Amino acid sequence: MPAMSLTPTRRGLLAAAAAAGALGLLPGTLRAAGSDPIRPFTVNIPQAEIDELRRRIAATRLPDPETVDDRSQGIKLASFQETMRYWGTEYDWRKAEHKLNALPQFITEIDGLDIHFIQVKSRHANALPLIITHGWPGSVIEQLKVIGPLTDPTAHGGQAEDAFDVVIPSMPGYGFSGKPTGTGWNPERIARAWAELMQRLGYNRYVAQGGDWGSPVSSAMARQAPAGLLGIHINLPATIPPEVAAALAAGGPAPAGLSEKERAAFASLETFFKKYRAYGAIMGTRPQTIGYSLADSPVGLAAWIFDYNNGEPERVLDRDDVLDNVTLYWLTNTGTSAARLYWETSGQSVILAAAQKTSDISLPVAVTVFPGEVYRAPETWARRAYRNLIYFNEVDKGGHFAAWEQPELLASEVRAAFRQLRKST
Template identity: 80%
Template sequence: MSVMSLTPTRRELLAAATTTVALSLLPKTLRAAGSDAIHPFTVKIPQAELDELRRRIAATRWPDPEPVHDRSQGIQLANLQEIVRYWETEYDWRKAESKLNALPQFITEIDGLDIHFIHVRSKHENALPLIVTHGWPGSIIEQLKIIDPLTNPTAHGANAADAFHLVIPSMPGFGFSGKPNDTGWNPNRIARAWTVLMNRLGYTRYVAQGGDWGSPVSSAMARRNPPGLLGIHINLPATVPQDVAMALAGGAPAPAGLSEKERAAFDSLATFFKKYRAYGAIMGTRPQAIGYALADTPVGLAAWILDYNNGEPERLLNRDDVLDNITLYWLTNTATSAARIYWETSGQSVLLSAAQKTAEISLPVAITVFPGEVYRAPETWARRAYRNLIYFNEVDRGGHFAAWEQPELLAAELRTAFRQLRKST
């Protein structure tokens, strides 16, 4: 892979970093040329792209206001217009760009596709390598706040023995990674690519973490059980039993015999599938059709992302956090390619234990349940789904975007969850 092999648009967007500085961060074994070479990377968006974004925002043709007084038909017009006004007149992408460029970023070719990743090594000896996977409608922007707590724990009141070397890749079709031009880039294939990436970085023992689509990717890594992978942590576990899944799919009442926590989980899931799951059905069946709108109008893209799970990103994050992520999707034109992850799995939910084949996972699994998640996975379901569950904890704050919303809390959970795996090897 070389920068010159990219399309003209991506050549402009993906300028290479200063070679001398960036390569000094890599072990000598990683500096060789060839298809497995690792190249330094810098984000440098041309000003013309940012000017065009503002022009398109200003030219938006708005729909009529919703005839209801809540978000039951989607994000409300007045609310979206306020966010978009800030996006057009005050938001500064260069701040996000500077945050990204302050971190060591790289590109490497795996399975014929350019994979972008952040790679931050801890200063502490015996740090445990950790690969973290984002989901949709997220990106690497989600994980920026957990980097320092995980790699530099002593600065956050934690022990040096709990430090991590951190690898944060952009999923295929997302952000600065390449867009697949063939099918088959499902969680299993991504898991294989992540295993190659960790081996290429020279890591012989490591752990994996993920939420949203990062959960099935991490679970697929654990199913494959590659040499060196010690265990995984997930914060959106696939714990929904088959009988519950069938009741949800058919709109039937909850199965008999559920505990209070299991019934609460069923009710949350029923609401989610009834009111908020349409985005998954559309992208799971017609990603190209919705993709034309997402690629053509920034306000349409913003509305699509902001309405996810009834507007949760906006509710739990500040405007700059949200717009950093939306702007990354826009500038890389990856809304359509990212949506195809749903098509690749036939629109299957990441929550279903049978769909994710959790029974085939023998490696240690750790789970943290956040109260603002799509549903609170009961421990009883978790232990049925994962036969080697070594850690389960319900925390008191945070939601679907745990790394974004509660970085210190998630970092503490990962330190605790993986501590016994450090000691066992």
């Protein structure tokens, strides 16, 4: 991470300690059991790094315009060029930095790797600890808006008994977490690290939530069933049955006997795998090759991330929200290290029931389906995939980045999903 140290300055330490105290984090939580300290962390990007980013954006050589009128060739030049102009001249990273530093952030070493995380405790008594995992091309930034509704439900239309203590780690190779220098950091290993993190924070009962890569990580936690984990909530479930997966791999047609909802899901999946899955195929086989572009060109990195949402991230997200996330990837030079997660799983889809071994999960599972997701998982598939499905709901708005797009709605779903687990323990 050039020109940036993970060791906070004395002022940063004092600021983080003060924030921790204000949010009810006792001094004892700043040191883990044994010899593994939990160090307060403050983001402080040198101005020279921001100036260099702007210089590189200004020096970008752009491609020719697309030869079609739609987005079938990728991000359209005119609109993207204007966003890049804004990024290089008007966008202010310090606002994002301020949002992050307003929250208690920490670093702790787990399994030989530094793990960055945000921990916000609720002011309400008996709050249920919750660990939330982001995905790609996301980061902890996509989860910031959901912290308030989860930790302070009474200020967001909920009840005090629905409160959570929230822990949001940066996955290995993402954001301010360390970058693996060897292989093996797959969802199973990340799941074990998250269980260690929650134990290190002193939580003896907790729940987990995730979308995108957060779904297989949370699912791996449920398969491993570490002491204290009560259940999981996911918003990109792995429900695709084997016969549907086989039909998709063969290029269709859909299997006979599907219901109307199942046929609609199959059609969405066909479109996704044929048109929008290229990023996964490349990162699953050649993360180092694409990594040279992601590390060297901020506009190349931005285009790679923007195209994930069919080139329209600003359709559902504020422009600064998206650029906060892209800038975090750039300033930490984590485009390549984040991409390797796809290689670690050999390109396996996070939504295939067999690939995610859903039949091995015995802990309670809750699922929320958002209409703008990659596919709308039918309840029939979900009940086949998860033998202990305790909650299933389809909501009327929101998409793949649920915490980012609809934080209040996702928070209400998480409250509802885990309500019965609170009562049963």
